[in-house]
Amino acid sequence: MRDGKGSDMPRLLHPTTSFALIFLSLTASQTSAESLDDIGTVPGADTIRPFLTNSDGSIISGNVSAPGTIAFRWTQATGMQSLGMLPGGLFSDAAAMDVTGSTIVGRSGSTAGQRAFRWTEATGMQSLGVLTGGFYSAAEDVSADGSVITGFSDSATGLRAFRWTQAGGMTSLGVLTGGTESRAEAISGDGSTIIGQSESTGGDRAFRWTQGTGMVSLGVLAGETYSDAKAVSYDGTVIVGKSGSPSGSKAFRWTQGTGMQNLGVLTGHASSEATTMNSDGSVVIGKSIGSGISRAFRWTQSTGMQNLGTLSGNAHSSAKAVSEDGSVIVGDSEGGASGTRAFKWTEATGMQSLGTLTGGSYSRASTISADGKVILGYSNSSSGERAFIFINQIQDLENLQNxxxxxxxxxxxxxxxxxxxxxxxxxxxxxxxxxxxxxxxxxxxxxxxxxxxxxxxxxxxxxxxxxxxxxxxxxxxxxxxxxxxxxxxxxxxxxxxxxxxxxxxxxxxxxxxxxxxxxxxxxxxxxxxxxxxxxxxxxxxxxxxxxxxxxxxxxxxxxxxxxxxxxxxxxxxxxxxxxxxxxxxxxxxxxxxxxxxxxxxxxxxxxxxxxxxxxxxxxxxxxxxxxxxxxxxxxxxxxxxxxxxxxxxxxxxxxxxxxxxxxxxxxxxxxxxxxxxxxxxxxxxxxxxxxxxxxxxxxxxxxxxxxxx
CATH class of the missing domain: 2.40.128.130 (Autotransporter beta-domain)
Structure with a gap:
């Protein structure tokens, strides 16, 4: 599972993020023992980028460069375990993991071309195949129990969002009327709802798919020409994303009752986009853009869109993750001459810099625990780029574990x-x-x-x-x-x-x-x-x-x-x-x-x-x-x-x-x-x-x- 899927899920980064981090939900009930001398490495690896974890933090997944990308899984019993590649492949790339850590999905090269994969300890890496007539596929997300996988696949009729189950295999979700391509972005934790974007007669549209309704367009905001869904709640009832035109976009929040709601822009800005939300969708975060400058925002029904500010004057800021109750937000902001800094924002304190590790010139926050007390991110340092943990002071995560x-x-x-x-x-x-x-x-x-x-x-x-x-x-x-x-x-x-x-x-x-x-x-x-x-x-x-x-x-x-x-x-x-x-x-x-x-x-x-x-x-x-x-x-x-x-x-x-x-x-x-x-x-x-x-x-x-x- 990935961003904004549900109330009990960690906020995880998309695999294309420049540096991906571990997120461990520190408020979850802990029942398993972990052994972590350090995460270790796959033989020949140059860099390691862990970014997925199960709910209690006992299993971590991600990708290493060795050279080329190789997906890995870490547990107490196995240590750092390469997930390998499909036969004939030169790379594998993990994208999402279920809540127990038993199922990992992503994409891998193979003799036949790029294929979506599903990995379990019992089966190893298995190709999910392609839709009829297709040449490549990729898995993007998985339900909380690992039973439903979504992604996209080439087909004889074009790119299609797909849904995969053990019983049904890979099935196309189709396209909106008049469209030739669709792509799934995420799945709700309960596996009932898939979101993404599809072409249609009117242009690109955010969609919501369920077995009962099939693929349904979420429409566009008034005056806009396209929309794109980015995150979905655990039960699938709240969706956020952006809707816009070549001149800019607006963040939206969608529910069955309200339809697509324009969240607006900050004063003087022309564009905005929603990134993710808290568990019940009552607090939405993202960025608003004007005159080439972006500002992190927080939106609620009662306050509307709030400017979270920046750490230094006329600089950029971007919100990345939000606590369960929506009261704490983290991200990064330019700090003027001092460079980019990770930040923590609350209503009481405003935006606060988290600093950098020793010798560092930048830091970025990536995620936050459900209770808002623990922040994870990364910073460069005299030892290179390192993951950090912040509660009241920034600390080197690997050094802390060691x-x-x-x-x-x-x-x-x-x-x-x-x-x-x-x-x-x-x-x-x-x-x-x-x-x-x-x-x-x-x-x-x-x-x-x-x-x-x-x-x-x-x-x-x-x-x-x-x-x-x-x-x-x-x-x-x-x-x-x-x-x-x-x-x-x-x-x-x-x-x-x-x-x-x-x-x-x-x-x-x-x-x-x-x-x-x-x-x-x-x-x-x-x-x-x-x-x-x-x-x-x-x-x-x-x-x-x-x-x-x-x-x-x-x-x-x-x-x-x-x-x-x-x-x-x-x-x-x-x-x-x-x-x-x-x-x-x-x-x-x-x-x-x-x-x-x-x-x-x-x-x-x-x-x-x-x-x-x-x-x-x-x-x-x-x-x-x-x-x-x-x-x-x-x-x-x-x-x-x-x-x-x-x-x-x-x-x-x-x-x-x-x-x-x-x-x-x-x-x-x-x-x-x-x-x-x-x-x-x-x-x-x-x-x-x-x-x-x-x-x-x-x-x-x-x-x-x-x-x-």
Missing amino acids: SVVDVANGVAASVDRNTHIARRLRRDTCTIADQAQGCIGLSGLASSLLQGTNAFGGSIMGSYKATETVRVGASVGLYGESRVSQTINPDYGVGIGAYADIRLGQLAAFNSQANIGVRIDGSWFYTDAEITRGAGYSDVQQESGSSNFNTGTAGLQLYANHVATSNLLLHSYLGTYWEGTGQNGYTEQGIADTNTRINSQFYNAATATMGIDAAYKLTANMQLAFGVGLEADFYSDGIQVSGTSNIPGLTDFTIGADAARNWVRPTLKAGLAYTFTNQGILELDAQIFSPRYQKKLGADLSLKYSVSF
């Missing part, structure tokens, strides 16, 4: 960091010197040094020989404020870990004995975090909220310690661990135009581990350590955030993090230990590791001092 994606990416980095520190706490052990009963230790850690998710802190730990074969220990860790990403800033972190090490006996290996044991361990780590959505993005208002991350993990490891030589000890292991991280939901403070509520989430992983470590005695007091390890996930949850917002495209969303999961992750370790005469041991350790949810390798550097007793 700011929520950044939250998902930040959550992925936070989960990676939280689980990594939790695993370190689980493995934290001070070193008990020979002949000692236990130890206490203090360690400092700089974690994730290569990833930009740095964590700095440390832990206190203790170990005790409960028996000759059993050792137990515990640790407490504390980490200070850091930054995971430009979006997420952890305030602090605290955690605990514990383990039990049980020696099982000896096993012959390589002509010597290996000590076999099992280690059982677990830990918990908590991080509090401040989340600032929009940080680092131009033309995005920043919003903030508080969340936290809780990680619990438990592991089981079977190991063997083998004295290979008098100076070399080998430690091999095979084990598994589970970990789960909960992210607490939060609601943003609500200080910006757009705000988001993020749901709580929980992420699980089950992993196998294996590796070998070596300790080589360099001197009586100094020891070199090195090792290699490997982790492989049996299972791990993908990172995603879900919630609701008033951001177009993200009203009810589930967004996955950009980074792919690393199912298999290697680790390289190296260290140096020095034993003091007072049974104190100083250890310097470094490791490089692959994280689960990030592309960059991580690095840890730790320093630990243990004292035995």
